[in-house]
Amino acid sequence: MYFWKEDFQVTSREAGCAIFCLSKKMDIIDPEGKLHKGKTNDFLKQHGSDDDTARKVMDILHNCEADAGDNSDDCMRALDVAMCFKKEMHSLNWAPDPEVLLEELMSEMRAQ
Secondary structure, rough: OOOOOOOOOOOOHHHHHHHHHHHHHOEEOOOOOOOOOOHHHHHHHOOOOOOOHHHHHHHHHHHHHHOOOOOOOOHHHHHHHHHHHHHHHHHHHOOHHHEEEEEEEEHHHOOO
């Protein structure tokens, strides 16, 4: 819930493992543990991004992945990429409002 708050810092390996696991389940990670360009782009477009926005998000993700380096711990690499991505989304004022996310999550839970 707090992930998208600008001043909240996630540091636990477990959070990185959760991010890595979710990324694998969404099929946006290739067998080497790197971001799969085509599948990630498709995912972004399926979730409302136009071509320009998807390209910008992909550029940010790839830059963050490159900055994370070759950490052999998939969980920590995923966490580093996620924290970089969050920072960049805030710098562009594209980060989602955590309270709106919570409301949407609660609404989804009630609907099920």
